[in-house]
Amino acid sequence: MKEALKQAALALEKGEVPVGAVVVFENKIIARAHNQMETLHDPTAHAEMIALTQASSTVSQGSDKHRGSLEKCTLYVTMEPCPMCAGALVITKCSKLVFGARDTKAGACESLYKITSDDRLNHRLVVQGGVMEEDSRLFLQEFFRGLRKEKR
Numbered sequence: 615m616k617e618a619l620k621q622a623a624l625a626l627e628k629g630e631v632p633v634g635a636v637v638v639f640e641n642k643i644i645a646r647a648h649n650q651m652e653t654l655h656d657p658t659a660h661a662e663m664i665a666l667t668q669a670s671s672t673v674s675q676g677s678d679k680h681r682g683s684l685e686k687c688t689l690y691v692t693m694e695p696c697p698m699c700a701g702a703l704v705i706t707k708c709s710k711l712v713f714g715a716r717d718t719k720a721g722a723c724e725s726l727y728k729i730t731s732d733d734r735l736n737h738r739l740v741v742q743g744g745v746m747e748e749d750s751r752l753f754l755q756e757f758f759r760g761l762r763k764e765k766r
Contacts, residue, residue: 615712615746618690621648621661622753628653632753635661635691637669637684637708644687645669662691662699666706684708692750694721694743700729703739710740714750 621634625648637645645668650659666689670682688710689703695713700722703711711723711730722729723741730739 615690615714617643617646618692619749621646622692625649626753626757632757633661633691633693635665635689637665637687637689639673639687644672660699662689662695663702665689666702670706688712693717694723694725696720697722697727697729703730704735704737707737708739712742712745714745714747715754716743
């Protein structure tokens with residue numbers, strides 16, 4: 615989670631919503647990302663989506679038969695994933711999600727929805743929320759405090 619927090623700090627420096635993510639496979643970080651929605655002018659450029667794409671590319675390298683699924687991978691992210699990112703976790707068959715701050719407005723893994731553990735879907739993840747939650751929340755509070763000051 616500390617590496618995900620470093621990514622969140624990078625996002626904050628760039629004026630992005632400070633969310634960072636890393637994917638771990640066999641005790642090694644195989645992907646790192648932070649939000650890039652403003653930078654890329656892409657509302658889907660969430661840290662989780664970018665990290666999952668990088669990880670899928672990494673695990674499938676050198677194999678024409680591997681589809682890039684993320685079995686045995688863990689995503690660490692500083693904020694609870696939204697519905698889009700939770701759906702991507704299910705589709706990629708990621709094994710575990712560890713997140714920091716809960717998102718009571720759009721969280722799709724515990725707070726508002728439970729997409730990652732929905733029995734109606736073909737895959738479910740182990741979910742652990744609230745890891746280094748205060749550190750994650752501080753980045754978000756700093757970012758939104760700055761936005762409020764700019765509007766005054």
